[in-house]
Amino acid sequence: MLINRFVINSIEGRILAGITMFVAVMILVGWVAINEPARMASFEEQHLGRSIERGGELFAANCSTCHGKDSLGIAGRAPALRNPQLFGFNFIDAVNGQILGLERQWNDLDTQLETLNTDRGALTAELGSGTVTAERQTEIATRLTEINAQINPDDPESIAGRIAALQAQLEPLYAERDTQLMALEQAMLADYLPKYNQMRAAADSGGVTEKFSFTVYLDQDADRLAQVGWGGDLAGYIRTTLIHGRPGSNNLWPQAMVAWSQTGGGPLRADQIDDIVNYILNYNKGDAWTLEDLYAVQQFARLPGSGGAGPAVATLGTDVDSAVTAVAALTGDADRGKQLYEGQARSQANARFGCSGCHMGGSQAPDTELTWANVTGQRLNEAQFAGWTPEQYLIHSIVLPNEYIVTGYSSGVMPANFGEQMTAQDMADIIAYLRSYAEGG
Amino acid sequence: MSILPFPSFLDDVREKGLKKAVLEGVDETVQRITAGMNIQDIREALRGDPPSRRPNPRLSPHADGFWLHMRPGYFHQDMTGIYPTFRLGWLSTYFVVFETITGLLLMLWYTPSPELAYGNMLKILNNVPLGQFIRDLHRLGAEAMVLIVALHMMRTWVTGSYKKPRQFTWFTGVLLLTITGLLSFTGYLLPWDQLALWAVTIGASMAEATPVIGEQVNLLVRGAPELGANGLLRFYLAHVLLLPLLLFIFTGVHYYKVIIHGHSLPPRVENIGEDTAKRVPLDKRVYFIPDVLTNELMWLGVTTFIMVVLCIWFYHAPLESHADPQNTPLGTTAPWYFLWIQGALKLGDKFFWGILFPTLALGALSLLPYLDVTPSRRYAHRRISLSVAMGLVSFTTVLSYMGLPEFAVATAAETEILHELTMEPAHNHVGKMRTVPYAQLVPGAYTTLQLESDNPRAAVEEFNEEMAGRIVWDPNQEGGKFVTEYDFVEFRLTSTDHLINMPASFRTVPDDAPQLYSVLKTFAHELEERHGELPGARGMIVVSDYQPGLRRVDMAIIWDGVEIENGRAKLDETGNPIPLLVRDAEGNVRMMQDADGNVLLDEAGNPIPVQERRIYTRHIYLHVDSAYFD
Structure with a gap:
């Protein structure tokens, strides 16, 4: 009865079966090992993909309220992340790179020329003092001839001649760059390269150094990391920002970015921070960024001291009563109000608002479409607002947002500086827009 | 002569010649290593010849060597043969060694910290050559070991081998079973993924039901009120130090007892009440060397081969997403070998079923040989004992089934359907929506309505038109407002879930997306299955582009609300579901109105009450490289 013996009864059979099995195991393991590099690579991709998926989820839940659900930023609230500038894509890189090289040479030659000029001045002064010996006079004369030869722009071999040649080379490049910069103008109006106008003016008025630094500016500020002087890579920049938030950003943004990582006292774990980083990095188009991507940006990153250099106009401030009087005298344009409300147009004080970023759906802030109906139908019936007009209530809510909070929403969420960023006409337009919902608009 | 006080190897060479001296030296060394067998003895043994010298050299490794002193000669x-042991005891030991080796390899890449553990798992999978393979082997080995040890115990019970004189062997066996379960359980937590955290959380939940010192026991086990850094470290240390140490010690005791008492024989070959295992007649002896040894080495090869084949083609250790104590996944269970406790907990009192019952069960099991003292091991004489054994197996199976989330856990139909379709890989199962190839995830909005008509294109067109004008009540909007159904969907999807692009209208699934079609079909089928809870249900799938290589899939169910009790529709006297009607602030039922506010009447001239239309949505993101498979 087989069941009462070994399965393989002969010792040779058992040895053979055992050896076969061990060899088979070795072959299989070897086969697995050969395939490991490919498997590991595909797992790496797969896990990155899943991380991006989770990042998308986290971004939608935590980040999109300020950075926009499409990551294009919300005007006045937080900058875009789907932004060629963040990924260091430079739209004028090729021509600007050439210019930079030539300007560096020019700059060096200029320095030399300056030294020669200084020398010449000193020598001339020495000669003029009348105390030099004949021997020294000859020496100085020789030296002056040498220097004169170098500063003669007609001689192509001289320093001045070489500078002239460089300038000739640079002219068409400058023209080309100007054409390219023209193409970027629309984005610049929206705060891309915020110091552009300043730098341009300095470059146009001044000498070589300004010109040189303008090129350097265009070279660096097109890349957010270079702009802020970040030494590490983009992933590190994003991760650090997520971990610690932007505690000092009150100077730039009405609302600071909180620390998101548990390390920094926030709600997210380290792996979740990594997921969000991977998600944001997934916006990278490499060399395929287009001007459309740049124009799509709703809000660019800001630099300290670069914001809000608009025309000097009378803004509303926080004086509700005079604002009400001023607004009452004006006729509002609902269409322009809508553009202001959605951040598509700038206020007369050159600011962009992103009201609709929060005032939608009613989950974070009262819903735009219902605002007029709720104000007239509910708010003004409350005792404290007895005798108020809806305009008065709205102006009060916009310039002093924290004075009264509708039940269900939190205080301190809405920026309190809108009064300084809009004129009476802007306010009238926005009110006209809100009223348009009551009129079935 | 040597200058040494004893003859040296050089003297041997001088005396016997180089060849003979070397051969003798090697022979002697081999004999020392094997504790008694020289090359000639080994050669004879492996050829199957009888030993050529006396006393039998094949017994001396058992008498004088360390490794074989735990095995009978x-x-x-x-x-x-296969019967009566089924090799289960041997297999248990095999897995002890197997798990130790694979476990040591995994330890090289693992840090027991919540911040690092999951990253380590990804590193093992992504960056360690053969990392996934070793992890699969370790995990599969662990689960197999629990099963094998349990079967070993059942076999011992069935053949009555626990009876005198082997009562204490049985007792150490129960200890080993417990230790094996705990080893597997503590190891379960280490990957620190959702599966690990929640399975262990459920498994450890009864600790706090301990009377009087429940809180202290809970703190001792978990290191904090909830599992965290301390808990993970404790589980890790128990898994790699404490429990293996106990396991090795009791394995030693268990083996020693086998030497002392011999292997128990099949019940039928012995007289009742006798134990002849130690008195094996000469003609019945099968010597360990060479027969049993070659047999065991062969099985070593065979078992390893089976494990390797399983781990290459059939089994991969699960790894779900990172553990998140704030987010309890739907359908969490304890590991399968603890499901019976989870099932028992559903019967009632946590202390009774969670603490007392398992303790009593294990206690009764340990004491079995002292409770069942009948002398006979014959099957025919042990009807009660065998019935109890079978009853125990059945009871455990039933309890384990009751531990499954399907049993007595009421989940809303809409939640269950969308969870099934979108779930992350867990328990060797993944939501069907995730398995659709990226190329077939064509952006657009699709509806299950497509499947209810012979002309799907026309049906969807009609639906689009119909929706543009249909009025439904949006109960979730404060103050309330009427919107078209389409707006309603859009409103909910956009405002709560941040959808960027809602397609303008619904369309039929393109022909080159058969898998997407298949998901829609499953979706429609599931809705039909739960028709009672979801009357008038329509499923929707919205695929939208999000990022390069990343799409978002929103799934929604819209249905006429009915009253629900324990996950099932509540029925009125006539057996129909009770519709949920929309009421205004005064509690009056709202009637259907047209756009101008006139009340709409049905054919009989009665106003039509507005039935609550409900919506449930769920969404996932899918990346082109994610590669989820069935």
């Missing part, structure tokens, strides 16, 4: 011929 010869076995009884009647227990070398």
